[in-house]
Amino acid sequence: MTRPAKRATSVDVARAAGVSQTTVSFVLNNKPGQTIPEETRRRVLEAAKRLDYRPHASARALAAGRSDIVLFSMPYLPISVSAGRFAEEFATALAGHGLTMVAHLAGVHGRSLADVCASVDASALVGLEEFAPDTVSALRRVGVAAVFSLGGGSAVPDRLIGRLQAEHLISRGHRRLGYALPGQRAPRRMATERLLGMEEACTDAGCAPPAALTVDLLTTDAARAVAEWQAQSVTAVAAYNDETALAVLAGARARNLTVPGELAVIGVDDIPTATLAVPPLTTIAFDLSHAARHAAEAVAAALRGGEAQQPELASRPHVVERDSA
Amino acid sequence: MTRPAKRATSVDVARAAGVSQTTVSFVLNNKPGQTIPEETRRRVLEAAKRLDYRPHASARALAAGRSDIVLFSMPYLPISVSAGRFAEEFATALAGHGLTMVAHLAGVHGRSLADVCASVDASALVGLEEFAPDTVSALRRVGVAAVFSLGGGSAVPDRLIGRLQAEHLISRGHRRLGYALPGQRAPRRMATERLLGMEEACTDAGCAPPAALTVDLLTTDAARAVAEWQAQSVTAVAAYNDETALAVLAGARARNLTVPGELAVIGVDDIPTATLAVPPLTTIAFDLSHAARHAAEAVAAALRGGEAQQPELASRPHVVERDSA
DNA sequence: ATGAAAGCGCTAACAG
């Protein structure tokens, strides 16, 4: 089943094109500061294509001193629809920068993040949560040049999102708000950031701070939370994301509350199923793929030694009004 | 932020231990057929630890001719709870064999599977679906030594699972069965395999073949499917997995059918939320982590050149009776 | 504008 079949090397290409290996390297990598005549470049490219040449990643990484691999630290599964989409879009955006994203799953035992980075010779690590200081130093020791934790608001304007949710609810006349935090396993950082934005908005409007409760993606758990909110006379709740909001909706129905009459609900993400809920879910939409491109840009910049690019304003998140709030 | 900090190399270890680089390589890789005195081995190990030595993956791969990286081709997100757990357990099991699993997400554009494999210098690729023939040859060309598609029944006894579902339903007196296939984006192979098992059981019992319908994870879509089943006088349905079964449950409720009275439902996987459904979901349980270890073992064997090990009988899947069927 | 040559860090014959 295993037919080695000798891969073509850059020497082969050089020979086929009648140039030196150096030249091949120059044209294939588009080395700046080199003056390669069009004719030569064409010959090399043509030979490479003809031989179906693929540079050997390990050899390249060894010689260059760093790979083009970015390891994405995936949160515990299952993840939200938009976290998944973010990862996909992020990988796509990185590919545009010549970088290859590959994921490591939290929930894998017997291999630390540093182990994995070392094994794949990653030059960057990106995660949704903050990494522990000693994890970071371990990473540096294995040669990871850049470590990014998104979710502090660097990729998505979390603070603003929370604020928008609160403002929408308050504009609808609600004064006593609730906040639905995601279940235990979910990334906490973005959630607390959004909650913070909500708290700010409440303060600004002179409302009491929101009653934050963790709600798992189970009708039973959501019903419990809804009951607690009722006890605190909460009339509207903002959820960390649409999945959680959907759970709240289900919890409200289980407790026979009308939505938005007795309890208004607003989510975040505008996932496809939000429109299909009963009632359709009011939510906050924002350009996820833009956030992903933004993050990819930052990683690429860090890797090429340059500093982060300018903020490049994200399309502002906005409320998508439907019937739940 | 980027502090290179010169990593220790095997030469450093050799020097520190007062031996040659070769010896270091031998003891660190536990090279068979070598007789290293305990004392020397100890010195090397100690020096390595003291210097916090980590072999450079790229260098190792370049010299050895192959890496210890296994790329897992993740299905389109979101995936089922158990597909996720499988991936995690699989990675864990591979780690036990000294292999590092890393995932590539379907849904990433601008990078083919072969591209990614080449970029990370993977020596094996594992997926849940069959790979297209030309994909496989492209993979071979970039040096991937082993390509595995689980989901044909090689990791999980899908056929048997379908059969068990049908037999359970039939034993409950049902003669007209329905089958709920997963939504479009889900891996199809395992589903068709399970459906096949179910068909066999129906034939054996002299029942009509099951009415298979695709149902998305939406109450509305499930309600539609339930209506179709009703029209065909189906009294019991087996679902591809618990998530789908849960959707069917919701669909039945939406159509005001009692479960299991008017419609019996059985899932597969025994995910945590199965017990929390109303009524609690009857399902098929099996040892997922065993399946993962089994698959890991096969990959490790293929990579070390040996052939697959003996079947190593999996713990038989079995019905977990609850109230939905 | 192009090539020669020196490694990157590690493995693996092959000697001794």
Added chain:
DNA sequence: CTGTTAGCGCTTTCAT
């Protein structure tokens, strides 16, 4: 039992 010696395939000065 251990060290010497070649590379693995590519990048990158430094000459030419």
